[in-house]
Amino acid sequence: MTEHSVAVIGAGKLGEVVLSGLLRSGWPAARLLATTRRPERAAELAERYGIRPVLNLTAVTQADVLLIAVKPQDAAKLLDDFGMKVPPGKLVVSLCAGLPTSFFAERLPGGIPVVRVMTNTPALVDEAMTAISPGPYATEEHLALTEEIFRPVGRTMRVPESQQDAVTALSGSGPAYFYLLVEAMIDAGILLGLPRHVAQDLMVQTVVGSAMMLRDSGEHPVKLREAVTSPAGTTASAIRELEKHGVRAAFLDALEAARNRAAEIATQMAAPTR
Numbered sequence: 001m002t003e004h005s006v007a008v009i010g011a012g013k014l015g016e017v018v019l020s021g022l023l024r025s026g027w028p029a030a031r032l033l034a035t036t037r038r039p040e041r042a043a044e045l046a047e048r049y050g051i052r053p054v055l056n057l058t059a060v061t062q063a064d065v066l067l068i069a070v071k072p073q074d075a076a077k078l079l080d081d082f083g084m085k086v087p088p089g090k091l092v093v094s095l096c097a098g099l100p101t102s103f104f105a106e107r108l109p110g111g112i113p114v115v116r117v118m119t120n121t122p123a124l125v126d127e128a129m130t131a132i133s134p135g136p137y138a139t140e141e142h143l144a145l146t147e148e149i150f151r152p153v154g155r156t157m158r159v160p161e162s163q164q165d166a167v168t169a170l171s172g173s174g175p176a177y178f179y180l181l182v183e184a185m186i187d188a189g190i191l192l193g194l195p196r197h198v199a200q201d202l203m204v205q206t207v208v209g210s211a212m213m214l215r216d217s218g219e220h221p222v223k224l225r226e227a228v229t230s231p232a233g234t235t236a237s238a239i240r241e242l243e244k245h246g247v248r249a250a251f252l253d254a255l256e257a258a259r260n261r262a263a264e265i266a267t268q269m270a271a272p273t274r
């Protein structure tokens, strides 16, 4: 492991997930900094993780890697405050959905490398999917350092930045779609008369097992689904209903909407704030 220090700028939900992952992977707390807007949040993180909450400007001067984890809508204001004060030699890694690396480069001194990352909350159980793209001034060394930060909490993949909005729609938001489906299936179990805890236990183990088969068998999902679907059986009846209700089309539309929203955020944020 390198001797770099990392600051999470804007340690909210995702920032905390990343911080906890770094600690689990053996990153010393002494080399982790976090910034927050509210002092109570800073105290909570210090107590929970033993890391040092600092002001943004302190983080910028003391840490080698600046992980920007504020909402995209807050990024311009954040960079107005300290962007031009980022000293040479730092690496800026954006976790913000939608924002292109050029958004950061325009608000940083020339020569500061920017890397764009889209990770997801399964980082909490070391099963994240993290997509990494180089932006201005980012070299192989910067990409490798970014991978070093995210690899302990799951898989990493390099993608061209032009694919990041689609990645955001798929794997960034993906856990939310999945939880919605599970929630709906638990509700269905209750409708069929099962006690809630029974429906939940049945579904949770079913999705864990199905996800492991998908990953470990390497089979296409169609093949795995076919193996469950017996002739004139129960699954075929259910799938007819799902197709009738347009579940597949709903996913196509939903992910397109997520991709479009990422692009819209970028357009809105590109407008001057002052």
Ligand SMILES: NC(=O)C1=CN([C@@H]2O[C@H](COP(=O)(O)OP(=O)(O)OC[C@H]3O[C@@H](n4cnc5c(N)ncnc54)[C@H](O)[C@@H]3O)[C@@H](O)[C@H]2O)C=CC1
Pocket (backbone or CB within 6 Å): 009, 010, 011, 012, 013, 014, 015, 035, 036, 037, 038, 056, 069, 070, 071, 072, 074, 077, 078, 095, 096, 097, 098, 118, 119, 120, 121, 172, 173
């Ligand atoms: N939640 C998720 O699953 C994922 C989120 N993201 C991205 O991560 C970023 C954060 O998302 P969440 O954690 O869900 O939001 P969040 O609202 O929980 O976290 C953002 C945090 O930044 C803090 N903040 C805002 N301005 C600040 C400032 N000037 N100085 C210090 N702290 C400041 C806020 O107080 C808040 O705690 C977003 O850009 C989002 O697009 C990316 C992938 C997945």
Ligand SMILES: O=C(O)[C@@H]1CCC=N1
Pocket (backbone or CB within 6 Å): 097, 168, 172, 173
């Ligand atoms: O909902 C969002 O905007 C963020 C980006 C991907 C997941 N959550």
